[in-house]
């Protein structure tokens with residue numbers, strides 16, 4: 001890896017991890033009893049998904065008694081750093097929704113064709129069953145899309161004020177270039 005590219009990727013990672021701390025404070029989930037685990041991954045599914053967030057339940061959880069052990073967030077590594085930060089902001093909003101119990105889930109057993117056992121997950125928003133709503137009609141998604149821009153803008157604004165403008169200009173230039181691909 002070329003030196004500049006290496007420095008840039010270290011810079012990107014630092015910025016990403018600082019954003020993680022910033023978003024937790026901004027969303028008031030930095031002191032949550034439920035830990036939030038953020039991982040950078042190479043791929044999420046097959047589509048163009050940039051991030052994913054979901055609860056991980058304790059081993060002794062049962063369908064009638066679900067206990068969240070941690071919230072797991074995955075962010076796709078191949079996005080630009082701004083894209084990664086915005087994806088992180090979006091998933092952090094979901095983490096808050098799980099922590100505040102705005103989103104709850106339940107599982108139920110059913111039998112496909114009357115004999116093949118299956119498990120169906122149901123998703124609720126403030127008590128309302130939203131399982132069958134389209135993605136963009138989900139209230140949790142509307143809130144996440146609404147807040148992700150503001151969170152990202154606030155963070156970048158702060159970063160910009162503390163940074164050497166030349167380094168920032170170089171970063172933004174690289175972002176613009178890599179977006180053209």
Ligand SMILES: [Zn+2]
Nearest residue numbers: 090094141144
């Ligand atoms: Zn979402």
